Amino acid sequence: MNIFVMMKRTFDTEEKITVQNGQISEDGAEFIINPYDEYAIEEAIQVRDANDGEVTVVTIGGEESEKELRTALAMGCDKAVLINIEDDLDEGDQYTTSRILAEFFKDKNADLIIGGNVAIDGGSGQVGPRLAELLNISYVTTITKLEIDGDKATVTRDVEGDSEVIETTLPLLVTAQQGLNEPRYPSLPGIMKAKKKPLDELELDDLDLEEDDVEPKTKTIEIYLPPKKEAGKVLAGELEDQVKELVTLLRNEAKVV
Ligand SMILES: Cc1cc2nc3c(=O)[nH]c(=O)nc-3n(C[C@H](O)[C@H](O)[C@H](O)COP(=O)(O)OP(=O)(O)OC[C@H]3O[C@@H](n4cnc5c(N)ncnc54)[C@H](O)[C@@H]3O)c2cc1C
Numbered sequence: 001m002n003i004f005v006m007m008k009r010t011f012d013t014e015e016k017i018t019v020q021n022g023q024i025s026e027d028g029a030e031f032i033i034n035p036y037d038e039y040a041i042e043e044a045i046q047v048r049d050a051n052d053g054e055v056t057v058v059t060i061g062g063e064e065s066e067k068e069l070r071t072a073l074a075m076g077c078d079k080a081v082l083i084n085i086e087d088d089l090d091e092g093d094q095y096t097t098s099r100i101l102a103e104f105f106k107d108k109n110a111d112l113i114i115g116g117n118v119a120i121d122g123g124s125g126q127v128g129p130r131l132a133e134l135l136n137i138s139y140v141t142t143i144t145k146l147e148i149d150g151d152k153a154t155v156t157r158d159v160e161g162d163s164e165v166i167e168t169t170l171p172l173l174v175t176a177q178q179g180l181n182e183p184r185y186p187s188l189p190g191i192m193k194a195k196k197k198p199l200d201e202l203e204l205d206d207l208d209l210e211e212d213d214v215e216p217k218t219k220t221i222e223i224y225l226p227p228k229k230e231a232g233k234v235l236a237g238e239l240e241d242q243v244k245e246l247v248t249l250l251r252n253e254a255k256v257v
Contacts, residue, residue: 001053001148002108005044006101006115006127007072008034009065013120022223024121033068036116038075038183039176043146044114045076046181051148053111054078060100062086066199073194074186080199088204093216094122098130100214103207105135112153113173117142125175132173140166142177 012030044055057072058081059065069080083100118125132139145156151170156163158177235242250257
């Protein structure tokens, strides 16, 4: 089976985020594999081990994304591809990303493409469905189980806490939801082997794309942090007085009753 994982390098949202000049500052930020893409990598490896074939992990980014690609190789992917847009593009949106990936996948005969359900930074959840539409293949989002039998796939997807079971056929694109599996940690032998696995680098030119072809369709107007929470108020005194004061505050200050 010809299996691909699309992986995004994201900043770690558990770390403190600072905004400078309307942009999220990358100074001192920690970068990681998008956590949903770790589920995608794990699932791809498991599907390969059960069906034979190979797993290629692909990312669009800059030179620094090599680190996360090597981690994916250390987990067990066979090959990695970096589509390096650093010198060609300053701006991009979900259209840019899915259009570049579509050009990459055009001649790959992928049986299965697995991505994350959402990137924890951009958070739009658009790249997977957009890519599948461009490739004209089936897709199922937010999956929690994947069973493959020949060219048939039975997929369970999370629907806000409920489950939906879908039967479809390959080629297929799926996006991973939490609970799909337990991503492995790269082992020491895995890390050693990863150093020798192929990591190819492509540029827009190699995909026969011009900058104009992938010009973003959207513009981010403003990025800002949520307002700081104001300190809470602790009421004191007899319970009856506290209730009276609370009602007064709700009516006169919060103006909600
Ligand atoms: C040239 C360029 C410049 C950009 N500049 C900015 C910027 O200045 N500010 C800004 O905020 N954002 C920028 N972006 C990022 C962009 O706006 C989105 O983050 C990106 O298109 C993906 O959307 P998302 O984060 O909502 O991902 P989602 O749609 O939520 O991601 C879902 C899944 O799609 C896959 N995926 C997403 N991105 C990639 C990727 N790069 N490579 C491989 N697979 C991927 C992963 O499997 C991921 O889990 C830029 C992107 C490009 C290509």
